[in-house]
Amino acid sequence: MAESNSVVTTSPRSLDEGRQAIPEYRRLMVEPEKCTGCRTCELFCSLKNQGEVNPARSRIHVVRSQTDGVITTVPIVCQQCDDPLCMAMCPAGALSRNLETFAVVVDTDKCLGCRTCVEVCPFGAPSVDPRTGKSDKCDLCGGDPTCVKYCSQEAIKFVFAEEESMTRKRDMADKYLEHLRTSSARVV
Amino acid sequence: MPYLYGGTILRVDLTKGEIKTVPTDRYASKYVGARGTNARLLYEAVDASTDPLGPENIVCFGSGPLTGTTFPGCSRTDVMTKSPVTGLIGDCSFGGDWSAELKNAGWDHVVLEGKSPHPVYVYIRNDKVEIRDARPYWGLPNYEAQAKIRADLKNENYKIVSIGPAGENLVTYASVHSNIGNSGSRTGIGAVMGSKNCKAIVVRGTKGIAVADPDAFLEACGEAHMHIRGTEAYAEYHQIGLLADELAYVRCGIECGGDAHETAPSFDDKFEYSDFNKRYGYKRTGCMGCPVHCMEAYNVPDIGATIISCELYPQLGAELRNYDERLWYHMVMQCHKQGVDNTSVATILQWLMTLWELGIIDESITDGYRMEWGNAEAIEGTFWNIVNRKGFGDILAQGMRVAADYMDDMISLEARGGQSTYYHAMQVNNNPMYGIVGRFHGQALAYSVGRRSDLISDLDMTEFLIVSAPVYPIWDDATKQAYTEGEQAEGLRLGGTPEAADPEGYKGKAALVHDMGMTIGLPDTVGTCKWHTKFLYMYIDAPHYAKALTAGLGRAVSPEELVNASLRMRNLERALENKLGRRRENDTIPEKEFDKKVAHGYWKGKLGTSREGLERMKSEYYLIRGWDLQTGIPYKETLLEYGLDDVAADLASLGILPERTETDTVRAMKDPTLAYILMDEEEKRARAGGRAAGSGNGQKGAVETESAVSS
Numbered sequence: 001m002a003e004s005n006s007v008v009t010t011s012p013r014s015l016d017e018g019r020q021a022i023p024e025y026r027r028l029m030v031e032p033e034k035c036t037g038c039r040t041c042e043l044f045c046s047l048k049n050q051g052e053v054n055p056a057r058s059r060i061h062v063v064r065s066q067t068d069g070v071i072t073t074v075p076i077v078c079q080q081c082d083d084p085l086c087m088a089m090c091p092a093g094a095l096s097r098n099l100e101t102f103a104v105v106v107d108t109d110k111c112l113g114c115r116t117c118v119e120v121c122p123f124g125a126p127s128v129d130p131r132t133g134k135s136d137k138c139d140l141c142g143g144d145p146t147c148v149k150y151c152s153q154e155a156i157k158f159v160f161a162e163e164e165s166m167t168r169k170r171d172m173a174d175k176y177l178e179h180l181r182t183s184s185a186r187v188v
Numbered sequence: 189m190p191y192l193y194g195g196t197i198l199r200v201d202l203t204k205g206e207i208k209t210v211p212t213d214r215y216a217s218k219y220v221g222a223r224g225t226n227a228r229l230l231y232e233a234v235d236a237s238t239d240p241l242g243p244e245n246i247v248c249f250g251s252g253p254l255t256g257t258t259f260p261g262c263s264r265t266d267v268m269t270k271s272p273v274t275g276l277i278g279d280c281s282f283g284g285d286w287s288a289e290l291k292n293a294g295w296d297h298v299v300l301e302g303k304s305p306h307p308v309y310v311y312i313r314n315d316k317v318e319i320r321d322a323r324p325y326w327g328l329p330n331y332e333a334q335a336k337i338r339a340d341l342k343n344e345n346y347k348i349v350s351i352g353p354a355g356e357n358l359v360t361y362a363s364v365h366s367n368i369g370n371s372g373s374r375t376g377i378g379a380v381m382g383s384k385n386c387k388a389i390v391v392r393g394t395k396g397i398a399v400a401d402p403d404a405f406l407e408a409c410g411e412a413h414m415h416i417r418g419t420e421a422y423a424e425y426h427q428i429g430l431l432a433d434e435l436a437y438v439r440c441g442i443e444c445g446g447d448a449h450e451t452a453p454s455f456d457d458k459f460e461y462s463d464f465n466k467r468y469g470y471k472r473t474g475c476m477g478c479p480v481h482c483m484e485a486y487n488v489p490d491i492g493a494t495i496i497s498c499e500l501y502p503q504l505g506a507e508l509r510n511y512d513e514r515l516w517y518h519m520v521m522q523c524h525k526q527g528v529d530n531t532s533v534a535t536i537l538q539w540l541m542t543l544w545e546l547g548i549i550d551e552s553i554t555d556g557y558r559m560e561w562g563n564a565e566a567i568e569g570t571f572w573n574i575v576n577r578k579g580f581g582d583i584l585a586q587g588m589r590v591a592a593d594y595m596d597d598m599i600s601l602e603a604r605g606g607q608s609t610y611y612h613a614m615q616v617n618n619n620p621m622y623g624i625v626g627r628f629h630g631q632a633l634a635y636s637v638g639r640r641s642d643l644i645s646d647l648d649m650t651e652f653l654i655v656s657a658p659v660y661p662i663w664d665d666a667t668k669q670a671y672t673e674g675e676q677a678e679g680l681r682l683g684g685t686p687e688a689a690d691p692e693g694y695k696g697k698a699a700l701v702h703d704m705g706m707t708i709g710l711p712d713t714v715g716t717c718k719w720h721t722k723f724l725y726m727y728i729d730a731p732h733y734a735k736a737l738t739a740g741l742g743r744a745v746s747p748e749e750l751v752n753a754s755l756r757m758r759n760l761e762r763a764l765e766n767k768l769g770r771r772r773e774n775d776t777i778p779e780k781e782f783d784k785k786v787a788h789g790y791w792k793g794k795l796g797t798s799r800e801g802l803e804r805m806k807s808e809y810y811l812i813r814g815w816d817l818q819t820g821i822p823y824k825e826t827l828l829e830y831g832l833d834d835v836a837a838d839l840a841s842l843g844i845l846p847e848r849t850e851t852d853t854v855r856a857m858k859d860p861t862l863a864y865i866l867m868d869e870e871e872k873r874a875r876a877g878g879r880a881a882g883s884g885n886g887q888k889g890a891v892e893t894e895s896a897v898s899s
Contacts, residue, residue: 036473036481039285040413043258043477047399047406053257054292054396064344066368069331069493069521071473071485130394146406150258150413152426152479 025102026158028138028145030075031167034155037064037073041147041156048146049139050131057129059138060147060156075156077147078125078138080104086117086126086137094135101143108134191400192253192740193221194296197229198317200310202384203243203302207317212296218831220713220750221252221296223279224757226268229299230277231764231835240272240376241358241383243303249287249349249389250297252715256288256397256476258409259736260416260728261717263288263475265349265366271375271640272360273532273587274617276765278380279640280372282349282364283475283717286391289347293393304385309337309350312391322387327353329525330365337390350388351378352527354575358382359585361532361620365524369483369495370475373529375619375640400742408736412728413479421725422480424662429472429482431461432661434501439659441789442631442652443502443623461501462661464513478717480726486517494521503534503622508541509561519571526575533574535620536584536591537567539613543595546612548604553595555579588613588620614778617641617770626777627786628655630697632797633805636775637701639761645712646705648697649723650675655691659790671725678722692794694801698808709754756830759822762815763835766844772820775806816846823848 042058050057060077084104087095094110095117097103113133117126126137138145140158148158159166189195193216199208215225226248233246247269255262265287271278290298293314300310307322324340325333334348348366355362355378362378365371372378381387399405416422424432437443468488473495474481487493491514504523505516523530537559543549544559551558555573557566573581583594592610599609614621619641625631630648639645653675657668679689682703683696708718710730714737720728730747737745777797785796810817814826824847827836839845 036471038474038478038481039476040258040479043256043262044406044410046396047258047402047409050396051402052396052398054394055288056292056394057396066331067335069368070487071368071471071493071495073473150410150479152413152417153481 024160026160027080027102027164028077028140028148029157029159029164030077031155031157031165032072032074034153034167035062035073035075036153036155037062037071038153040150040152041075044146044150045138048141050129057131057136059125059127059136076123076125077156078104078121079123080138080140085120085122089116089120091116098139101140103138103140103143105139106135106137108132111135189294189395189398191398191742192257192737194251194291194294194397196295197225197297197299198295198312199299199301200317200319201301202304202308202319202386205304205319207319216253216296218753219757219760220753222250222255222264222715223266223268223281223709223712224252224753224760225297226250226266226279227277227757227761227764229297230268230270231760231767233301234270234764234768236768238270240270240275240278240380243301243384245270245380245383247300247377247380247384248297249290249299250715251287251291252713253737253740254733255715256285256291257399257736257740258406258477259714259716259733260409260413260477260479261475261711261720262477262715264711264715264717265290265372266712266715267364267372267377269375269377269380270768271377271619272358272379272383273376274619274641276617276768276770277640277761278375278377280364280374280377281712281718282366282370282372283478284347284366284370285476286347286349286366286370287715288476289391289393291393291397292395293391294395295393298389300381300384300386300389303383307356307385307387309388309390310386312389312393314393314395322385325350325387326356329353330527331368331525333388334367337388341390343392346390346392348388348390350527351381351386352525354526354528354585355379355382356387357575357577357585359528359574359577360587361529363523363527363529365527368485368493369497369524371524373523374531374642374644376529378527399740401739404739405736408732408739412732412736415732416720416726416728417479419726425480425482425724425726428462428465428662429484430498431465431484431501433656434498435461436656436660437623437652438502438506439661439789440656441786441791442625442628442655443499443506464517468517475717480719482719488514488517491518492521494524496520499622500530503530504537504567507534507538507622508567510564510567511562512564515564515567519567522571522575528575529620531622532620533571535614535622536574536588537570539588539620540570541566542612543609546605548599548609548612549595553580553598555581587618588615589618611778611780614781616777617774621778624781624784624786626781627784627796628652628691629694629795629797629801629805630701632777632781632802633697633809634701634704635777636802636806637809639705639758639765645708646701648700649704649725650679650689650700651691651697653725654689655791655795691791694805695808697805698812701805702809702812705758706751706754709757710750713750713753713757752830756832759813759826759830760832760835762813762820762822763827763832763839766819766821767839767842770820772806772810772818775820777802814848816848819844819846821846 039062041060042055045058045060046054063074065072092110092112094107098105111134129136148156193212197210219225219228229248250266263283264281267280269278307326308319309322311318311320330352358379360376360379363371363373364378468486469484470487471485472481473483473485483495483497504519540559557569559566574585583591595609630651634643634647657672676689683699685696687693688696707721711718720726730750734745734747782799815822824836
């Protein structure tokens with residue numbers, strides 16, 4: 001990314017200005033019910049962003065539970081919030097919005113490694129990398145997320161706002177249509 | 189840390205409580221890793237006098253260079269030991285994410301040696317390795333033990349492989365288990381772990397796996413992922429796993445075992461797997477780094493949750509004529525939890541039911557259970573007696589040979605119809621087999637020569653496809669035809685004759701079985717899943733592995749080098765099995781199975797393997813492998829070709845090393861059952877235009893044989 005005015009480095013307020021300039025962004029959309037827990041996203045994320053395969057240093061984590069044999073797997077990744085707590089709370093001003101990708105990105109030169117972003121994030125998405133001692137979080141791979149490419153379940157998608165939860169909307173619509181078609185209360 | 193490897197092999201001496209380390213490269217440079225390195229570690233540790241359940245036996249858990257990486261199917265752990273079931277090589281591979289975690293902790297293999305005086309588990313967190321007290325977990329089933337260990341360590345990220353009560357109680361065919369449903373079940377590895385008083389190995393690793401060229405490695409792995417996702421087979425397995433396969437195998441008469449097979453009603457009328465899946469399946473799941481997700485996760489009210497895939501469908505159901513889906517499901521889940529091999533339990537119960545039907549055994553032997561087909565009380569009661577080593581179950585837990593000797597003592601020869609009860613046991617070298625696959629020619633060969641007295645490593649998938657295609661549930665006629673024609677072409681290419689792909693034929697089957705064994709050896713050495721190869725028609729092959737390894741290791745790795753390593757491993761394993769006592773006569777199917785027609789399903793009244801046919805296929809197989817026709821031991825020349833000089837010297841010192849002589853080939857030439865193998869070479873080459881690259885040994889063996897004849 002070239003040094004340009006597309007990077008806003010300060011407060012959330014300037015976000016609005018940015019959004020007027022670039023009205024549409026794609027976001028990572030996670031559908032946990034589709035996830036099988038294979039962690040391919042973790043493997044590829046760490047290889048792409050850390051240069052080694054290491055799920056512990058991945059920026060996306062599949063949280064697995066197998067209590068009583070029931071397996072649940074939920075991928076957790078930065079949601080690139082509209083009004084990010086991490087960005088607001090960072091004492092060093094190391095977090096900023098990249099207006100080309102809409103990702104909240106870390107300036108490692110400024111980062112103190114103080115873990116404030118880790119503590120305030122409601123998702124627990126960022127982490128402080130043990131290797132570098134700096135905050136480390138999803139930057140959407142510069143606008144082309146690697147995890148999305150290799151998720152064979154399409155449990156992680158990279159979509160515009162209008163496409164978000166489209167599968168679920170479609171499923172609901174299908175159910176509704178099926179009900180209309182089969183119930184006594186026919187519309188036609 | 190070297191690229192793609194953890195770098196170190198961990199040796200844990202449970203007797204002394206000592207931890208030793210060995211550089212992985214000492215083995216990996218020649219054997220690559222996983223099953224290859226395990227085979228070498230085992231070769232160095234055991235011989236014919238080793239008691240499988242004694243402290244002198246070892247258990248090797250191993251990963252390969254692609255395990256835990258972005259390469260698809262990176263999840264496999266190979267486990268090898270001297271088997272308490274067969275007395276030969278015991279080997280399993282399980283998925284999940286255990287060995288990936290192990291590599292992230294900086295270890296490629298863990299070798300358990302000796303015997304702890306009390307129950308322990310091995311704790312590994314990166315460089316920190318400890319032998320810890322496992323008494324609080326002893327006696328707990330796998331799921332509960334693993335959950336309790338994680339809870340006590342206050343960290344859900346620990347990956348655990350453990351044994352259940354069956355392993356603790358030394359049931360000879362006990363399994364090792366990781367996560368939910370990732371099980372290394374065959375050949376009794378759980379019993380060996382139990383004999384060492386080792387409940388579990390608990391691992392957490394955060395060190396990462398170094399890659400020489402991350403961009404090129406990502407590209408190579410990404411390509412392999414997309415290659416798999418582009419195959420037709422993937423489209424099916426990704427959606428419904430092996431539900432359709434298993435139903436087809438039952439329908440065509442493969443997986444409806446032993447004598448249940450003779451009179452069993454059509455199984456798919458009784459129990460539709462996909463219907464069960466619709467009602468109770470809540471999720472598809474799979475192993476780490478795999479795009480396929482071949483396993484089905486179930487949660488059945490009042491019974492519980494577990495994972496089922498592949499052979500687990502027919503074994504405790506169809507093979508026992510048990511059509512009660514709740515009982516079947518409960519039993520599969522208990523096999524996981526108690527840590528015992530599903531196949532062995534099913535085959536042993538089926539054996540008892542056969543003996544009961546023939547009137548050979550009664551309640552006085554079976555602890556009062558009426559061993560009638562599908563009898564719920566008998567199935568469940570006997571299962572618990574085996575796991576807890578009670579009554580007759582205590583005998584059954586020691587395996588089919590011991591149980592047969594016991595029953596033979598109790599029952600007069602006359603009452604047994606002049607046969608040992610062992611005659612009715614469906615086993616190869618005492619390893620319970622599944623289904624009646626011996627009646628299908630290619631599988632009969634695969635079972636006979638299989639490296640762990642099982643068919644899953646060297647097998648004939650061409651035959652599996654061709655016999656099951658006509659009854660495949662979800663394919664239309666065009667798909668059936670396309671698949672069949674594809675496999676017929678493969679049969680012609682490898683076997684050199686259309687007979688190779690003909691279920692009624694014998695000729696050329698050996699080439700198919702050999703080629704599959706060689707192909708499966710590739711993922712088994714690099715530590716990935718064999719299902720992604722041509723084994724399940726997803727066609728990941730040597731060039732894919734070579735490309736990824738080249739990028740990851742930062743040095744050129746050729747496909748030929750990997751094929752060579754696969755063949756080296758197989759010859760090493762064979763030499764070890766020969767050293768442990770295996771000979772040509774041990775390569776066989778149960779006596780009772782010869783000349784029996786398929787009695788159920790699509791192939792009813794057809795096929796059946798003759799004794800002569802099997803011997804013919806075996807000879808063909810040995811010729812391709814470069815093994816002695818008389819003994820089935822690799823020739824000195826074969827061992828030297830693969831750099832196994834010290835193994836050759838070892839066999840020579842035992843006086844069992846054969847040398848390839850002109851006489852062998854001339855004798856083969858004169859033997860009417862073998863002559864055609866040699867004579868067909870010209871025809872083969874003309875037809876297939878020479879073997880495709882990658883089937884090195886086959887071609888070489890054939891050429892050498894021929895030149896020996898002409899000289």
